[in-house]
Each structure stands twice: as structure tokens, then as C-alpha cells.
Amino acid sequence: MNILVIGGTIFLGRHFVQAVLNAGHQLTLFHRGKSNPNLFPEAEHILGDRRLTEDLKKLEGRSWDALFDPSGYFPRDVETLLDVVGLNVNHYTFISSIGVYPHGKEGSNENSPVEELTSQMSRDKITPENYGPLKAAAEAKGEEMLSGKTLNIRPGLIAGPHDPSDRFTYWPWRVLQGGRVLAPGIPEQSVQVIDGRDLAGWILRLVETGTTGLFNGTGPAQPMPMNRFLGTCKESLGSDAEFLWASEEFLAEHKVSAYTEMPLWIPSESNGMNQADISRALEAGLTFRPIEETIRETMEWFKTTDRFEDGLRAGISRDRERELLGELSLKGESIEKE
Numbered sequence: 001m002n003i004l005v006i007g008g009t010i011f012l013g014r015h016f017v018q019a020v021l022n023a024g025h026q027l028t029l030f031h032r033g034k035s036n037p038n039l040f041p042e043a044e045h046i047l048g049d050r051r052l053t054e055d056l057k058k059l060e061g062r063s064w065d066a067l068f069d070p071s072g073y074f075p076r077d078v079e080t081l082l083d084v085v086g087l088n089v090n091h092y093t094f095i096s097s098i099g100v101y102p103h104g105k106e107g108s109n110e111n112s113p114v115e116e117l118t119s120q121m122s123r124d125k126i127t128p129e130n131y132g133p134l135k136a137a138a139e140a141k142g143e144e145m146l147s148g149k150t151l152n153i154r155p156g157l158i159a160g161p162h163d164p165s166d167r168f169t170y171w172p173w174r175v176l177q178g179g180r181v182l183a184p185g186i187p188e189q190s191v192q193v194i195d196g197r198d199l200a201g202w203i204l205r206l207v208e209t210g211t212t213g214l215f216n217g218t219g220p221a222q223p224m225p226m227n228r229f230l231g232t233c234k235e236s237l238g239s240d241a242e243f244l245w246a247s248e249e250f251l252a253e254h255k256v257s258a259y260t261e262m263p264l265w266i267p268s269e270s271n272g273m274n275q276a277d278i279s280r281a282l283e284a285g286l287t288f289r290p291i292e293e294t295i296r297e298t299m300e301w302f303k304t305t306d307r308f309e310d311g312l313r314a315g316i317s318r319d320r321e322r323e324l325l326g327e328l329s330l331k332g333e334s335i336e337k338e
């Protein structure tokens, strides 16, 4: 196949590009040349800003079997792109997010309602409030402009090597440091995450078969409670970590922020985001490597980055964690060894 990727040099797009190259397809990357500009010398690179029609015009007069778009956040991103290349592609994949669903208690499937943009929400800047509604509006824009040719993927938290966010990475990193580890909320509450390589490989298979429609894209196949996830980090990394569980009330009282200070964790009243229904994706062939592999390979990669020593972009600071662990111990909270 002949595939055009808008981006492809940071994380999910990068894994997708690698999968495309491994499969022997022809590839064109369109990006600004700012992020990892020397990656993939074997592919064709066209430099430009996707938000500028004059730059996109460099793509005119060409045609592609498939267009993969991991870098669109606003409906106008999709509109500007498809205005120029829409007629020249047979299939369009837009990377959306599980964040399109309202943050409720229950999990959502692809027929569940999505968040809508309100008049108060910014149309120019991405915020935690408008991210989901903007992605939903961008999906709809693609459908409107390329009806019957679009594939919209709604990933949950993406994990693995090259993740720039450190949200998943925080846990294996912290467990590897060992000692007492602050663990959030209800130990049995499930969390969802998908290895970027599994997601990318599956999306490529959907592209190759010309699949269209909407798919949630997260994992694992069976619910994974937070305590099992942390226990697996401990075992896979041979760590002596001991988990001290802070209740939801304790975390709320100390204003510990969900997902950023305690990545993956969401209070139970809004944990729907960790319970997305993935049955459609499973039927469409989504498979998962063992989480142990993701944990180990994420750490192998992370050790090669400066952030391993210099500080992560997500997760609670060690000082604040120490303070909270001290308070928890005074309260006599029990340590769960596994």
C-alpha cells in the first residue's frame, strides 16, 4: 500500500510508521521537522505545517491508498487537511480518544453519547475540558467530508517505549525505585492501558483491510485491577516495593490529583474512563502483548532517557509522596505486600 502519515515521529505515530515499514508498504510522512527530525531516513518526508493550506499544497497532485492522522486535535485540523488531500485518499484514519465520552461511573461503547463542545469552551487551546469534545467534533468532521471512508480510533492511555507523557512510565519507574510506594484508591479498581505497538499494529491491519467505523482501542482483554498491575510491575522488575494504599478520601483531602500525580488512577465515581467496552475492537482482531513485556521494555527504553534520572513529566514528586506516606503510616494504614 501507499500510505500518507501526518506526523509519525513521536509515539503512536512513530510505532505506526515502524509497523508500516515492517510490512513493506510505501510511506510518505508529512510533518514540520521539529520532533525527532532524523527518524526514518528510509521514508519520504515532506515538511510543512498541517494547519497551513499553503504547506499542505505540497501534497497536491499525489494520491494515497490510506491517510493516517495522529496529529489532529481540532475539527478545523481535519477540515484543512481533507480540503487539500481528501479527494486523493481512499481511506482516512483519525486518532481520537476515549476522552470523547463523558467522565461517568460506567464504561462506554461506541454507541454511547459523546461530549459536545459548549460555548464556554476554547476553540483555540486544548484544555482538559475541551480535549474530548474537540476530538469528537474532529471525528464528525472527517465523517462529514469523507463519508464511508473513515476509521475513527478512540485509544485509552497509551503505554510503552517513546511515550513522551510518562503517565504509564511513572509506575514501573517508581516501583523500580523500591521501598514504600504510595498506591491510589481502591486496590481492586480496574485500570485500562494499551501498548502503543499493539495499538499501531492493529490499526495497520484495519487499514490494510479497508475497515471503517468507530472503535475504542484500549486493553487489556480482561479487567486489570490496580493492585495486580502494581504487583506485576514489582515482579517483572524484581523490586522490593511495598504498597501503602491511600483511600479515595485521603487522596481527596490532600488534593492529590487523579491521573497526573497518581497516573492511571481515577476516583471510583468517574472511573468509566478505565472501563471502556472493547468488545468491538476484540472482534476486529485487537491483541495484546503481556503487560510484563510492556513494563520491562518501557523501563529499558526509559533508562536511556535523561528523565530517568532528572525527573518525570507525570507522577507525584518524591518529596510529596514521602510526606503523604508519613501521614498514612501515622494513621496506621496497612501495607499490602503484593
Ligand SMILES: NC(=O)c1ccc[n+]([C@@H]2O[C@H](COP(=O)([O-])OP(=O)(O)OC[C@H]3O[C@@H](n4cnc5c(N)ncnc54)[C@H](OP(=O)(O)O)[C@@H]3O)[C@@H](O)[C@H]2O)c1
Binding pocket: 006, 007, 008, 009, 010, 011, 012, 013, 014, 015, 030, 031, 032, 033, 034, 035, 036, 048, 049, 050, 051, 070, 071, 072, 095, 096, 097, 098, 154, 155, 156, 157, 158, 159, 165
Ligand atoms: N498518549 C495517550 O495516552 C493517548 C491517549 C488517547 C489518544 N491519544 C491520541 O493519540 C495521538 C498521539 O499521537 P502521537 O503524538 O503519539 O503521534 P506522532 O505522530 O508520533 O507524533 C505527532 C506528530 O505530529 C507532528 N506534528 C505536530 N503538529 C504538527 C503540525 N501542525 N503540522 C504537521 N505535523 C505536526 C509531529 O512532528 P513535528 O513536531 O516535527 O511537526 C509528530 O511527528 C494524539 O492524537 C492523541 O490525542 C493519545
